[in-house]
Amino acid sequence: MELNAAIPSGPIEKRWDNHRFEMKLVNPANKRKLSVIVVGSGLAGASASATMAELGYDVRCFCYHDSPRRAHSIAAQGGINAAKNYQNDGDSVFRLFYDTVKGGDFRARESNVYRLAQISVSIIDQCVAQGVPFAREYGGMLANRSFGGAQVSRTFYARGQTGQQLLLGAYQALARQIELGGVKMFPRHEMLDVILVDGRCRGIVTRDMVDGTVRSYTADAVVLATGGYSNAFYLSTNAKACNVSAAWRAHRRGAGFANPCYTQIHPTCIPQSGDYQSKLTLMSESLRNDGRIWVPKKADDNRPAAQIPEGDRDYYLERIYPSFGNLSPRDIASRRAKEVVDEGRGVGPLKNGVYLDFADAIGRLGAPAIGERYGNLFDMYERITGESPYEMPMRIYPAPHYTMGGLWVDYNLMTTIPGLFAIGEANFSDHGANRLGASALMQGLADGYFVIPYTIGNYLARGGLDPVAEDHADCKGVEQQVNDRIQRLLTASGKRTADSFHRELGRIIWDKCGMARNKAGLEEALQKIPALREEFWENVRVPGVGADLNQELERAGRVADFLEQGELMCRDALDRDESCGGHFREEHQTGEGEAARDDERFSHASVWEWTGENQAQRKNVEELTFEYVQPSQRSYK
């Protein structure tokens, strides 16, 4: 597999401008004749579809939701970063670039990150012009807040619903193009494979989720904007339907999958309450501004929180990180919580949480002031747990949240399959081994509004794309394989539900490839997952028929892919014999228990190549070079 990142030459601040100038342009009259398929209508997919249609391309957009407005992006809460420096607090494109490269623990490609920081500024302008109601100050100017990993205030937000408002902005731009005829929208269509003709990606095979029709759609290029794979863990903060299938199907056809072991575990989520639990709910990171995190000093202390005297409490983050305390970065806060829970000091009925206590803040500022700041979060917590954080401490625990790994892409966001592009959370590009808060929304919209519309033109302008009919032999061949797989699922007639396999897989990955990983555990997972996969194909039960709205069938197909991709996550984690960002190998820590990178051996992206069913995947390497930010050890003491 050839990995040419296609990074433009010249000084970093000129690369994107120069590249745009050098890119081939498509004659406006020809654009209508060029067709693009976009899979996904989240922030990345909706913004890309709308913008490419504005430019004149013939766009078809697919999503598995009933409406493009429901994509998982809708759930983002906190905000979106941009180097606007409206606060005059010393922010700049370079600082955002620097923070992102450092936050990613020096495992991202500098040129892409710099471009992201440059574009961030235009995103906010674009969204405001669309009518996104960002929070404002009394003077009518846009308000900002600060987020983890940054010392400036550069996060734009719309109450706790930033993702919703940004997605509705992109959805509305998409709706406008649908009305104008520039985009044809296919909701309730699940992409189940990609079609390659002469080595280039020329289309997709989808299943109509209402009547079950399996068919091909062909185009001159395909863009995957299909989101991340946190649901490999089964329990995560992602929406229930989020899955890896689109990316995985492309991977099986030749798209390299980069850094699958880079996953982000968010420290403040509501702990699991029972086996029936279907997902985990994020509690905004902002709570750590006023809440103090603690557990009892002794294991198995069953007293209610209020009866545990100060002397018997361990405010472990304040103890270990006196300067950052409760505000230490996500990966560190998560790992320390796991440690104390593993020691038997967890709290709550299942002993699977730590306290986030507002008693001091309430004592100091009064309940109304705290309610003013966090009232809606407290209500949300109480709705789910039945406990009031005004009266007793919240219980929190880390949960899978975001995946930095994904399809490998070059500077143009093209995968290793010519003509197949990946944008948004689905690609691996900008966050290295750890993503900073409020940077995913920024990346999704940068890719969709400002990068792919131009880089795809450069690809299309090179031509050589003869039309491919939808009954082309290559389309029919893929359709046949898709149909066979559906039949296999429907006829397995075993005893277990797809979800029961998914839960078991999630347990293995969470235990062995979660917040802390080690060689023995990963090797164990690599034994267990293939065995589970084998059982799945023999013992899964999918009722109903293919030619119908069949949610069990949808689910089973996605679980089948997680059973393959989850194994690759573990293999990558085993191979990456160092710690970096969210990937913490217990064998590699500093004397103080922090992640110890090994830049000599691992300053690269690991790009995995599919070699066949039940075969070990081949690892390819993109070396990372740092010209502008010198790798250093992160310290938060």
Next chain:
Amino acid sequence: MNLTLHVWRQAGPNDKGRFEKYEARDISEHASFLEMLDILNEELVEKGQEPIAFEHDCREGICGSCGMVINGVPHSKQKAITSCQLHMRSFKDGDEIWIEPFRATAFPVLKDLVVDRSAFDRIIQKGGYVSVRTGNAVDANATPIPKTDADAAFDAATCIGCGACVAACPNASAMLFTSAKVSHLGLLPQGQPERYKRVEAMVAQMDQEGFGSCTNHGACQNACPKSISIEYIARMNRDLMKAKLLGSKDD
């Protein structure tokens, strides 16, 4: 706790549909309502029966996918929540629960509790946007927007498009949904140039989709999980009147 459920089962749009009775056993009070349905569905699958089809995704009240009528009320009797935010601690052992799809001519049932709400998308497509192309924008702070206007626009924009307003309305009217978008954009300077054209086009589409008319019942506001106010309907009606007077000419 143990519960008796009466769930609407309908094989497809052309099936007549009927209630079927199920027993849900040993449900934890901490489980969510949808988790209770998950448990029941897994039992059905294990028995080789078809599970109950229902829509859901985020399970935290923001995507608008989930929507069912629970004991006669869209999203249940509890105020300001979606079906996925309902927890079993609001029920007690032995309760009977009736679960039905959102019902409206403009929302045909696809299967069981799943309905087709694409009419909402088509209303937005008629004008629920600002016609600005990517790359055309001026600096975001070039136009200051009073905080009160921005907040009021946000309150309208918080609509999740679930359709509970339609399901609650005796006339199955989509006025609350449509007025929320019209008001969100109409309250902002960016939305002014197309303000009157927008309201006319969106209302015309709403009528064409077969939604009923508004007779000021206010049931929509009570059912709305985001507590969107019917004042936006009044606001939209004023814009509509003005649009008619202006003869649909903008400015």
